[in-house]
Amino acid sequence: MRNNCWSDPALLAARVLIAGLFLGGAVQKLVSPADVQALLALRGLPVALIWPAFLFNLVAGLLLVTGVRVRSTSLLLAAYCGGTSFFHLIPADPWQMSIFVKNWAISGGCLALAVAGSGRWALRPDIRNQASL
Template sequence: MSRWQDAALLAARLLLAVLFLGGAVQKVLAPEPVYELLAMRGWPLWLYWPALIYTTAAGLALVAGAWIAPVALSLAGYCAVTSIFHLQPEDPWQMTIFVKNWAIAGGCLALAVAGPGPWRLVR
């Protein structure tokens, strides 16, 4: 791979990590929207905690370049599942988030195939 491809792969990993780590921070600072989405679908509110822990751990793994294939595959699945909460055809904003979740899942699948690249903290 060329240096620009190595840099692009690092950027992809870090941009995805920022998304998931930012989501974790948002869950800590304002948990109410998560609770509302869970309640709206009839899901147990305790799922907040595994989601918070998972998005934090997965985001950190992306930063470190650790276990990229399994982490990225699981993140793709996470995005697919969480897209359910945003499937609200009457709300254009929620539908945009729904579609973005699937786009992020696609990026995670591509990352799972490409691997971490040479620039990583964990070998």
């Protein structure tokens, strides 16, 4: 992958696009917490869990954008998406089922980013093992 002139810009684009989902989720939780709190309540969880989720979304999104700790952040985000997908497992609601499936797709993107690392266009490039990609 190091020989491709497009790999570093592509990794930057991947980081920014995936981060956009999490940064948007942080904004949504901050601006309209009732929607997420309703999903938490539906599963019998404390609605106050929205705030650690907000913080995680915000910090993880910023880490991806800046290219800091991309591999570990991406692994955590993949697990987060897999876990939070079950909040949307409502078979009677096609919209929620769409979100359920999209969360698994996002997990896949995060796993790919965890393998690829940050690329060179990052505040803290993670270029180890990229020569073999």
